[in-house]
Structure formats: C-alpha cells, structure tokens
Amino acid sequence: FATVKKMPFMLDNREFVIRYLVKSEEGKVMVALESVDDKIDYGAKKRMVRGLIRSIYVIEDLPLRGGAKQCRMTLVSQLDAGGVIPTWVV
DSSP states (O other): OEEEEOOOTTSOEEEEEEEEEEEEETTEEEEEEEEOOOOOOOSSOOOEEEOEEEEEEEEEEEEEETTEEEEEEEEEEEEEOOSOOOTTTO
16 A cells, blocks of 8 residues: 655655555464555656655454453554655654
8 A cells, every 4th residue: 555644844745655464363463564666656746755664563462451351562663764854853
C-alpha cells in the first residue's frame, strides 16, 4: 500500500510505499513492513520525497489478570524520511 504524509510549510510531502506480511501463531501475531520501489500513479504529478521504513510489530497474549484479557505489543521500527528535514521539524 502507499501513503503520503503531509509535511509543514516549505517541506515536500513524504511518500511511503510499503508491503507487509502477517504471520500468526498460537497466542501471537507478527506484522512486518518494508518499503518497496513500486511506482504509484496518483493521476496527477505531485511533489513528494520517497521515504523508507522497515518495521515489525509483535502482539502476544498474556495471562489473564483479574479476569481481564491482556496482551503485549512490541514495535521495532527504522525510518528514513528522505531528503533534508530541519531540526525544528523533528
């Protein structure tokens, strides 16, 4: 899938084109995301910078606590926003 993130005035918007893989096991779901080089046709020329991302989400069941279901979510992500971004934006 593709997404475009709007940036503040004077900066080009960032485009991320991503593929993802979902794997589930007993009591656990893992989702991996990775940028791909696919070209997206938006129907009009847009000024954007292509960003890169690589992430993994792990959601796992935890034992009941006080009769309530619980889970733990772990996220590890690496992002390259592409181009130059001033420190006041970060």
